[in-house]
Amino acid sequence: MTPADEIHEQGCVLLRGAIPFGTVIQYKNALDDIYRKMNGNGDVSGHEFYKHSELSMKELFSTPEINRAAIDYLGHPSPFNSTFMSVSVNSENSIRGLGLHTDGIIQGTTTEVFCMWAPLHECGLDAPGLAIVRAGKESVMRYLQKRFPDKKIPGWHSALEWNSTNAFTEEAIQAEFGEPWKPVMVPGDVMLFTNWTIHGSNITPQMTMKRSAAIYRLSNRTILQRLGDHEFQFFGRRYNLKSWVRSHIA
Ligand SMILES: O=C(O)CCC(=O)C(=O)O
Numbered sequence: 001m002t003p004a005d006e007i008h009e010q011g012c013v014l015l016r017g018a019i020p021f022g023t024v025i026q027y028k029n030a031l032d033d034i035y036r037k038m039n040g041n042g043d044v045s046g047h048e049f050y051k052h053s054e055l056s057m058k059e060l061f062s063t064p065e066i067n068r069a070a071i072d073y074l075g076h077p078s079p080f081n082s083t084f085m086s087v088s089v090n091s092e093n094s095i096r097g098l099g100l101h102t103d104g105i106i107q108g109t110t111t112e113v114f115c116m117w118a119p120l121h122e123c124g125l126d127a128p129g130l131a132i133v134r135a136g137k138e139s140v141m142r143y144l145q146k147r148f149p150d151k152k153i154p155g156w157h158s159a160l161e162w163n164s165t166n167a168f169t170e171e172a173i174q175a176e177f178g179e180p181w182k183p184v185m186v187p188g189d190v191m192l193f194t195n196w197t198i199h200g201s202n203i204t205p206q207m208t209m210k211r212s213a214a215i216y217r218l219s220n221r222t223i224l225q226r227l228g229d230h231e232f233q234f235f236g237r238r239y240n241l242k243s244w245v246r247s248h249i250a
Helices: 003-010 021-038 046-053 057-061 064-074 103-107 137-147 170-177 223-227 241-248
Strands: 012-015 078-087 113-119 129-132 190-194 199-202 211-219 231-234 237-240
Touching: 003 012, 003 064, 003 190, 012 064, 021 046, 021 057, 021 078, 021 211, 046 057, 046 078, 057 113, 057 211, 064 113, 064 190, 064 211, 103 113, 113 129, 129 190, 137 170
Parallel strands: none
Antiparallel strands: 012 190, 078 211, 113 190, 113 211, 129 199, 231 237
């Protein structure tokens, strides 16, 4: 079974040692430099990171194994978004993590998205790791439709509304899918999943160390194609963003 087959079947696959250790440490050091300069520990976008370090997220994840999995899953991968996220129990050090969710319910489900998550520190034992539900798109879609019966799925998404329900509590998810997988991971390991995979931070009060992760997402549609999904109004007339960009810029 290929990594893409595993993603179809169970929503995720963990590639051990997928990126050379030394490369990951170079990115970790660059991120620490940025935090020192900015005197902060929040999220850093891939774009901001590149401006400071000239290290690109694309290159970090560009190994033959990962490229193959992305092509097998998406066909023609195109950059979607990228960020570095640092998590610890001490919120002065970083953010305190994210509860269980699917990226699609927040960022949209009309585009297929392939997500790569790589820790820059050891995690899952002394530092927060990743909690991930081993369930494929079909079963997650069935679950979401059951929990949000009046919404069109795929289609509906909301940055806030999903979070005002109990659809993503540990208890609700466990009752439907069983205990989420919480693997111990080291720099070089990469978890691959999609915008349908239920996941979040694995954090307990005992995890006293900080962990950073590089997160890079690709989609099966280019930015221009995605713009075609959006309409806007100007002086009472409706415009399609993609057609507008084509005629005025592209
Ligand atoms: O890095 C983490 O702890 C969680 C990341 C996550 O859930 C996300 O970026 O969607």
